Amino acid sequence: MEEGRKITYSPAYTLVPTYECFNCCGYCNFREDPGVGDWLSLREAEGILRSLQNSGVVEILILSGEVHPQSSRRGAWFERIYQLCELALSLGYLPHTNVGPLSRWEMARLREVNVSMGLMVEQVTPRLLETVHRLAPSKRPEVRLQQLIWAGELRIPFTTGLLLGIGEQEEDWADSLRAIASIHEQYQHIQEVILQPHSQGATQSYEGEAREEGQLLRAVALAREILPPEITLQIPPNLVGDGAMLRACLAAGARDLGGIGPKDEVNPDYPHVQVAALQEAIAPDGWQLVPRLPVYPQYLGWLSEPLQGLVKPSPPLNPNHHHE
Numbered sequence: 001m002e003e004g005r006k007i008t009y010s011p012a013y014t015l016v017p018t019y020e021c022f023n024c025c026g027y028c029n030f031r032e033d034p035g036v037g038d039w040l041s042l043r044e045a046e047g048i049l050r051s052l053q054n055s056g057v058v059e060i061l062i063l064s065g066e067v068h069p070q071s072s073r074r075g076a077w078f079e080r081i082y083q084l085c086e087l088a089l090s091l092g093y094l095p096h097t098n099v100g101p102l103s104r105w106e107m108a109r110l111r112e113v114n115v116s117m118g119l120m121v122e123q124v125t126p127r128l129l130e131t132v133h134r135l136a137p138s139k140r141p142e143v144r145l146q147q148l149i150w151a152g153e154l155r156i157p158f159t160t161g162l163l164l165g166i167g168e169q170e171e172d173w174a175d176s177l178r179a180i181a182s183i184h185e186q187y188q189h190i191q192e193v194i195l196q197p198h199s200q201g202a203t204q205s206y207e208g209e210a211r212e213e214g215q216l217l218r219a220v221a222l223a224r225e226i227l228p229p230e231i232t233l234q235i236p237p238n239l240v241g242d243g244a245m246l247r248a249c250l251a252a253g254a255r256d257l258g259g260i261g262p263k264d265e266v267n268p269d270y271p272h273v274q275v276a277a278l279q280e281a282i283a284p285d286g287w288q289l290v291p292r293l294p295v296y297p298q299y300l301g302w303l304s305e306p307l308q309g310l311v312k313p314s315p316p317l318n319p320n321h322h323h324e
């Protein structure tokens, strides 16, 4: 049988250390006010992770609301995240952490317990600081770009991306993409760029404008033009619309569908389409959906020895096994 052209995804489950966040992005359907909810305990997390064993899940996405860098609770927040990563590793999963901007020291520590990390640029235009990011100091473009630079210096395989349709102009996209490309040019560490269409949810304050079909396709095509070919373009299949739009995005250059699991924590009003249905949707164009790890193969050599051992467990020594 002829093999199809390949589209990748990562079988993933999302753990949320806390929904509390000191930022208040106008488009967010995730955050809670600080001090309201409980944090995820290690005991709860262990229960969840054990229940996922043998389910095919490999990636644990650690996605969090943020405690202010100067808060007296920042240290406890960070240690919880670190321990959740350690726990996931100890149960055979591979963590990918996106918990907002980190200090350089925090980033260096999380590198020990993550196979890759991520942070969206969103958009680099400072005009958004007067609108959707007015109450979100973590979204200052210079803060986000500094994170990309530190990740490069620390040799962390990194995921970033653009949030589309939050009040920016289409002309702003190229600036955001060129900023990513130029940092990548120096460090070669950006494994993928997500093009994330803003999707109206039930609890956000910002009222997005109606999205037009061509927008996402123009963004994918522009990203493919500006970014070097080694950076994979990711689109979230639950946010693109229908199967025809998904196929059009692939035709425009997208090659990955991101983490797929039971719930999209960021966009709870848009459940993930399950893998069999996605495979069916893209099959007419000859695409074959295949699982991948949260770290892209070209970066395996960047991982610490212990992490490399977990990613590629060496085959057990079997005295009965004979090489052909």
Ligand SMILES: O=c1nc2n(C[C@H](O)[C@H](O)[C@H](O)CO)c3cc(O)ccc3cc-2c(=O)[nH]1
Pocket (backbone or CB within 6 Å): 010, 012, 059, 061, 096, 097, 098, 116, 117, 118, 119, 120, 159, 160, 192, 194, 234, 236, 257, 258, 259, 260, 263, 264, 265, 266, 267, 293, 294, 295
């Ligand atoms: O299910 C989701 N996964 C999201 N992921 C997960 C992502 O698809 C995978 O973790 C990476 O591709 C690594 O495999 C993100 C990861 C990042 O580094 C940055 C942003 C996101 C955003 C989302 C998201 O909105 N929903």
Ligand SMILES: C[C@H]1O[C@@H](n2cnc3c(N)ncnc32)[C@H](O)[C@@H]1O
Pocket (backbone or CB within 6 Å): 027, 028, 029, 098, 119, 120, 122, 162, 163, 196, 197, 198, 199, 200, 201, 204, 266, 267
């Ligand atoms: C984790 C990432 O999720 C994205 N994000 C946050 N809110 C929304 C929304 N309503 N629609 C789509 N993406 C969103 C941001 O880009 C953030 O960085």
Ligand code: SF4
Pocket (backbone or CB within 6 Å): 021, 022, 023, 024, 025, 028, 029, 030, 031, 064, 065, 066, 100, 136, 138
């Ligand atoms: S998008 Fe992230 S930083 Fe912004 S309010 Fe939501 S959780 Fe906080």
